[in-house]
Amino acid sequence: MRKLLLLPILFFAMNLSAQQHVGCGFDLLLEAEQDGKAVRWNEAYRYALERHMETHRTEDIIQIPVVFHVVWNQEYQNLHDSVIFSQLDVLNEDYRRLNADASLTRTEFLDVAADAEIEFFLAEVDPDGNPTNGIDRVESAVSGFALNLFDFSTLDAVKSSSTNGADAWDTEHYLNIWVCNLEESIWGQIFGYAYPPEGAPNWPAGNSAPSPGLEGVVLHYATVGRNNPQGLDDNLEGNERGRTATHEVGHYLGLRHIWADGFFDGCAEDDGLEDTPNAATSTNFICDYTKNTCDDGEGDLPDMIENFMDYNEGECYNMFTYEQINMMRTNIELFRPGLLEGYGVAVEELGAVQFTVAPNPVDHQLTIKGNWADDALVGMYDLSGREVFAKQVEGRQMNIDTSFLESGIYILRVDGLGETKIVKK
Numbered sequence: 003m004r005k006l007l008l009l010p011i012l013f014f015a016m017n018l019s020a021q022q023h024v025g026c027g028f029d030l031l032l033e034a035e036q037d038g039k040a041v042r043w044n045e046a047y048r049y050a051l052e053r054h055m056e057t058h059r060t061e062d063i064i065q066i067p068v069v070f071h072v073v074w075n076q077e078y079q080n081l082h083d084s085v086i087f088s089q090l091d092v093l094n095e096d097y098r099r100l101n102a103d104a105s106l107t108r109t110e111f112l113d114v115a116a117d118a119e120i121e122f123f124l125a126e127v128d129p130d131g132n133p134t135n136g137i138d139r140v141e142s143a144v145s146g147f148a149l150n151l152f153d154f155s156t157l158d159a160v161k162s163s164s165t166n167g168a169d170a171w172d173t174e175h176y177l178n179i180w181v182c183n184l185e186e187s188i189w190g191q192i193f194g195y196a197y198p199p200e201g202a203p204n205w206p207a208g209n210s211a212p213s214p215g216l217e218g219v220v221l222h223y224a225t226v227g228r229n230n231p232q233g234l235d236d237n238l239e240g241n242e243r244g245r246t247a248t249h250e251v252g253h254y255l256g257l258r259h260i261w262a263d264g265f266f267d268g269c270a271e272d273d274g275l276e277d278t279p280n281a282a283t284s285t286n287f288i289c290d291y292t293k294n295t296c297d298d299g300e301g302d303l304p305d306m307i308e309n310f311m312d313y314n315e316g317e318c319y320n321m322f323t324y325e326q327i328n329m330m331r332t333n334i335e336l337f338r339p340g341l342l343e344g345y346g347v348a349v350e351e352l353g354a355v356q357f358t359v360a361p362n363p364v365d366h367q368l369t370i371k372g373n374w375a376d377d378a379l380v381g382m383y384d385l386s387g388r389e390v391f392a393k394q395v396e397g398r399q400m401n402i403d404t405s406f407l408e409s410g411i412y413i414l415r416v417d418g419l420g421e422t423k424i425v426k427k
């Protein structure tokens with residue numbers, strides 16, 4: 003385990019409620035590892051934000067393949083497929099701002115609440131190329147996995163079959179989500195946790211995954227989905243909406259808590275994002291719309307308790323901000339680019355054609371996925387054979403901006419694989 007210099011301070015800093023509900027566990031680790039120093043922005047972080055301020059646009063949807071490893075010891079922990087599907091729905095709603103409770107975002111935050119344009123789908127193909135439903139079930143010989151601040155590997159044991167868990171699938175190309183019994187310990191009940199990407203800006207050193215096979219999200223089984231019969235087993239009423247996954251995936255994509263985990267520094271510690279108002283503490287699972295812990299002078303806003311990166315009951319969560327979205331999308335491009343390469347997608351057999359295109363008809367953006375050679379060329383031609391577009395493939399998925407095309411029919415050709423007709427609306 004990494005350094006835990008501030009353990010005694012940590013202990014006293016935890017209030018009673020925090021002892022009961024540790025939340026995602028990151029505040030403990032962060033405080034332990036950043037050695038009490040306020041975390042500062044760095045240049046890469048600023049660069050990432052500015053870059054995406056300029057380039058963020060609609061209809062540029064990121065689709066992430068997901069595998070759920072359901073590691074169970076008791077039958078009731080072996081969650082039904084429908085609970086996993088429900089969890090996926092929650093993620094897709096929250097990351098597209100299609101959540102019904104988006105209407106509860108307070109007026110003062112409507113200008114910064116946005117659609118992250120990130121979607122999640124259950125993998126259709128496993129890393130060996132075999133068909134899958136994206137749900138990996140493993141019966142475990144141990145009753146659960148508990149937090150030990152002296153040795154975080156007791157939790158990460160769920161990520162290996164050699165320690166009664168389930169092995170990761172190629173973490174470069176799949177988002178791995180382990181579901182298991184995270185046992186309550188003297189530190190409290192952890193609902194879930196996730197490592198930020200290696201190199202993600204604005205995180206103290208030492209927080210990324212100790213090895214690539216440990217990348218991903220871990221969820222306490224009772225927090226998964228919103229139709230979970232064990233939804234109350236985490237002893238927190240109001241947490242039955244599958245929002246722990248939304249929060250932990252935020253960490254996995256490099257977001258920090260909006261109060262920046264400062265136990266003592268309070269308002270001096272910031273998540274580095276300008277459109278999440280400064281907050282000194284988490285909401286600590288209390289849905290208090292009057293909470294305003296930091297006075298930011300003129301135009302001071304209340305704490306953004308509805309932000310997915312606070313600690314709140316699921317029923318108070320409802321938004322990400324633009325800067326959070328920019329940060330996540332930049333982190334995917336820079337630090338988790340393998341997620342964009344189209345793994346996990348079953349490529350349909352269309353005669354000789356070994357690739358898929360969607361949508362068709364197309365408006366602004368065409369997504370092509372295929373089993374092509376690394377140097378294959380994708381070309382688009384009008385019906386008279388004139389080339390309108392040509393590009394070498396990148397990964398196993400590429401997006402083509404088709405907004406410049408006039409309406410009509412085009413031929414899309416992938417060298418060595420075949421061709422298909424595309425209709426531009």
Ligand SMILES: [Zn+2]
Pocket residue numbers: 025026027028029249253259
């Ligand atoms: Zn967290």
